[in-house]
Amino acid sequence: MTKAMIIVNPSSGAEESENYTEQLKEQLKAVASEFVIKKTKKSGDAKEFAEEAALNDYEAVFVLGGDGTVSEAVNGLMLHESKLPLGIIPLGTVNNVARAVGIPMNPEKAIDSLEQLTVQQIDVGKLNDRFFISSTSVGPIPESVQEVDVDMKTKFGVFAYLIEGIKALKNDETYTFELDIDGEKWTAEYSLLLIAMSNFVGGVG
Structure with missing residues (x-):
């Protein structure tokens, strides 16, 4: 992996998202040489950022946020039938998606688990023009x-x-x-x- 996008929802994670972002970058330095940080400000931003990743030379997308941010990222990727790996650091209230795929609920433990990068294939549903994975x-x-x-x-x-x-x-x-x-x-x-x-x-x- 040479280039990764990190999508951060600053309103998630009790405002500790900045620290977790830095921890994530440190953890991924061994496998990625370039990081692009995108911070959401409003609804739809994560979808737009993920689309950008799908259409450019990115090799992975990581989301620091809750289910809503993850859902937007999925929709941005799937809109272009992208198969980019999507990493999740759960910072939300419920974190259904992270729970379903076995990601630790503690953000620091979730970041540490990336030391052994593994990719899981999961089902994606579509209702009208919206994709969903939870x-x-x-x-x-x-x-x-x-x-x-x-x-x-x-x-x-x-x-x-x-x-x-x-x-x-x-x-x-x-x-x-x-x-x-x-x-x-x-x-x-x-x-x-x-x-x-x-x-x-x-x-x-």
Whole structure:
């Protein structure tokens, strides 16, 4: 590996992302000669950065952030059918993807584990024009969870999602889902649709 991109979400990791970025660079110096650091400032940045990596001479992408940042990076790579290895240093609240592939939840241990670089192949799902590697869901509960702000996550951790999810349980609205799965089509009424790509959902396996 000669050139790697490191995508950092500064709002993740209790604002320690800067230190973890430096630790990651030190760990990878033995296998990479050039690093490009990209810091997200708004939604969509990680996707844009990953696209840049896919279209240029990068050999790997590393994400320091949570599931949202990882998801964006995956979408940026998959949009161009890129097969660049994606490394994850979990700094988020839940870190479903990292849990599913066996990455340590402690960021420092996750970085240390890169001393023995291994690549795993995982399934990638696609719903309309969006790719996902953990899970995707539709309904009042996931919609409310998306509205959890950074301050709440910092203060309550994973319980911030639980709080908003419980509030959404009062909404008994149902949706009509028309699904086409492997050529088999069916229609049903549900208040929640969840499609999981791993044995971890909401940080629980």
